[in-house]
Amino acid sequence: LLLSCTPDSTDLSSCHTSSNGLRSSSVPSDFPLRRLTLDGHFEFEDLSHAARDFGGRYHYLPSAILHPNSVADISATVKLVFELGPSSQLTVAARGHGHSLQGQAQAHKGLVICMESVRSQGMRVHAGKDPFVDTPGGELWINVLHETLKHGLAPRSWTDYLHLTVGGTLSNAGISGQAFLHGPQINNILELDVITGRGDILTCSDKQNSDLFYGVLGGLGQFGIITRARISLGPAAERVKHIPQKENFRRGLKRNIYMTCYTFQVMWIKMLYHEFSTFSRDQEHLMSSGETFDYMEGFVMINRTGLLDNWRSSFSPKDPVRADQFISDGKILYCLEVAKYFDRHEQDVAERGVERLLSELNYIPATLFLSEVSLVEFLDRVHISEMKLREKGLWEIPHPWLNILVPRRKIHGFAEQVFGQIVTDSNNGPILIYPVNQSRWNNETSLVTPDEDVFYIVAFLSSPIPSASTRDSVEHILARNQRIVNYCFRMITGCKQYLPHYSTQEEWRAHFGPKWEVMMRRKLLYDPLAILAPRQRIFQKRR
Numbered sequence: 101l102l103l104s105c106t107p108d109s110t111d112l113s114s115c116h117t118s119s120n121g122l123r124s125s126s127v128p129s130d131f132p133l134r135r136l137t138l139d140g141h142f143e144f145e146d147l148s149h150a151a152r153d154f155g156g157r158y159h160y161l162p163s164a165i166l167h168p169n170s171v172a173d174i175s176a177t178v179k180l181v182f183e184l185g186p187s188s189q190l191t192v193a194a195r196g197h198g199h200s201l202q203g204q205a206q207a208h209k210g211l212v213i214c215m216e217s218v219r220s221q222g223m224r225v226h227a228g229k230d231p232f233v234d235t236p237g238g239e240l241w242i243n244v245l246h247e248t249l250k251h252g253l254a255p256r257s258w259t260d261y262l263h264l265t266v267g268g269t270l271s272n273a274g275i276s277g278q279a280f281l282h283g284p285q286i287n288n289i290l291e292l293d294v295i296t297g298r299g300d301i302l303t304c305s306d307k308q309n310s311d312l313f314y315g316v317l318g319g320l321g322q323f324g325i326i327t328r329a330r331i332s333l334g335p336a337a338e339r340v341k342h343i344p345q346k347e348n349f350r351r352g353l354k355r356n357i358y359m360t361c362y363t364f365q366v367m368w369i370k371m372l373y374h375e376f377s378t379f380s381r382d383q384e385h386l387m388s389s390g391e392t393f394d395y396m397e398g399f400v401m402i403n404r405t406g407l408l409d410n411w412r413s414s415f416s417p418k419d420p421v422r423a424d425q426f427i428s429d430g431k432i433l434y435c436l437e438v439a440k441y442f443d444r445h446e447q448d449v450a451e452r453g454v455e456r457l458l459s460e461l462n463y464i465p466a467t468l469f470l471s472e473v474s475l476v477e478f479l480d481r482v483h484i485s486e487m488k489l490r491e492k493g494l495w496e497i498p499h500p501w502l503n504i505l506v507p508r509r510k511i512h513g514f515a516e517q518v519f520g521q522i523v524t525d526s527n528n529g530p531i532l533i534y535p536v537n538q539s540r541w542n543n544e545t546s547l548v549t550p551d552e553d554v555f556y557i558v559a560f561l562s563s564p565i566p567s568a569s570t571r572d573s574v575e576h577i578l579a580r581n582q583r584i585v586n587y588c589f590r591m592i593t594g595c596k597q598y599l600p601h602y603s604t605q606e607e608w609r610a611h612f613g614p615k616w617e618v619m620m621r622r623k624l625l626y627d628p629l630a631i632l633a634p635r636q637r638i639f640q641k642r643r
């Protein structure tokens with residue numbers, strides 16, 4: 101066994117930081133990577149940007165950054181690192197958009213590959229009976245959306261935020277409000293091109309190299325670097341045939357007939373509940389209804405009337421008079437958020453369908469709020485918040501986020517304890533909570549979920565408030581997260597972390613449970629020197 105399973109002990113205290121920022125590495129002139137001749141190039145100076153991520157708390161300075169210009173560049177580089185053998189310290193981290201939370205796309209004294217550089221292949225949409233798009237691993241989902249919409253198509257499963265790369269989210273799962281219907285993004289992939297830890301380029305799917313295919317999906321970057329993903333698509337627009345203009349028609353210019361795609365509109369609806377039990381019952385009801393919404397999430401508001409006022413202003417109340425009378429008295433409220441996609445010519449049908457679905461729910465009647473937006477506005481909604489936060493200097497701050505998957509049979513106890521006792525206000529950011537149905541998820545991937553048909557995704561998306569009270573500090577939020585984790589993993593069984601972060605082998609072993617042996621086997625097969633994604637801290641390169 102070349103693998104050591106003990107994650108190294110490097111933590112924040114041993115990062116290469118200095119008081120005025122991160123130092124550049126000084127790489128000797130005989131550094132092995134300098135030998136390679138590539139289409140792209142290496143960067144050896146000013147590497148600090150590769151030692152940062154959205155989490156903003158972990159900073160590991162690499163020795164070099166590769167800006168590849170082709171898949172062959174990546175393959176040749178990984179091959180060389182592999183050939184250097186265990187005596188070399190070098191490890192390799194593919195970096196997507198660097199939106200990890202705990203340094204997962206970094207490589208301490210290693211090599212970071214900037215995946216966004218390899219866009220030369222471009223995207224190719226295949227319309228037709230079973231449409232799909234082939235996209236580079238370093239492509240952003242927002243670009244995938246715009247490109248596929250040109251053909252009246254779009255992926256079915258999303259993340260809440262689209263400025264993330266395809267390879268980055270597929271290494272985790274890619275979960276959002278469509279997952280109850282279509283599974284996570286990793287369940288909507290038809291084929292991948294992957295560069296293994298030996299530098300080999302392999303195409304894989306459920307028919308070809310299927311062990312690698314399922315290993316890479318949700319595999320935290322452990323078995324290969326995704327350079328191309330084939331994503332399955334569904335309809336996202338109505339296609340309208342235009343009649344030629346009169347003049348052209350008179351002249352017989354028939355080729356003026358053309359098709360136009362009108363992107364679907366979205367009815368975006370929010371409603372409130374006092375009781376968690378009614379809220380979750382309605383969520384589960386929608387999840388199991390045959391005809392249902394296209395998107396469903398939910399969130400918790402604890403002493404947070406500000407948030408309520410905020411979205412009240414951008415959504416119209418269904419019943420303005422009663423809505424005005426509704427006052428949140430500082431209690432916990434639960435907000436169900438749903439959306440229905442429709443084409444303009446079938447608006448009446450869509451509205452009737454929505455009315456019927458809403459009539460089956462038990463929300464507080466005065467709190468039904470509606471908005472109609474385009475599909476792009478809806479799917480890219482978090483980007484609007486990003487721009488507002490950037491303006492206020494509140495985007496590039498630490499993000500001590502925590503994501504937990506909770507089995508359904510434990511969710512009521514969880515809500516009572518966590519929302520009632522541990523999180524006594526949610527001023528630090530949204531708390532998302534919504535159920536998904538495991539039967540729509542493919543269990544063969546590396547993703548680990550609770551062993552129950554239905555489980556809830558609970559995301560504590562907290563940010564500290566700069567120069568505010570200690571209650572809003574990073575330390576306070578981290579301590580609170582730790583209490584939640586302790587509660588989940590000591591008091592109730594079956595919870596799993598999503599975007600997991602652990603520091604001991606025992607924790608990883610417990611996280612993967614029965615899948616641990618498979619992880620070990622695949623690591624030995626596809627990345628025997630444990631070169632790839634070192635800061636996930638699952639396996640350590642043998643020294």
Ligand code: FAD
Nearest residue numbers: 196197198199200237259260261265267268274275321326
């Ligand atoms: P990076 O942070 O760059 O990389 C993540 C990991 O994947 C690293 O280990 C890296 O080495 C590896 N990796 C990167 N590219 C590749 C590749 N091509 N091949 C193999 N491995 C690779 N997640 C959800 O599921 N649902 C959400 O709704 C959601 N919303 C988010 C909103 C925000 C604002 C943020 C910051 C994150 C959100 N996430 C969400 C989490 C997000 O999916 C992960 O953090 C994801 O890893 C980020 O993608 P990235 O391109 O920035 O990846």
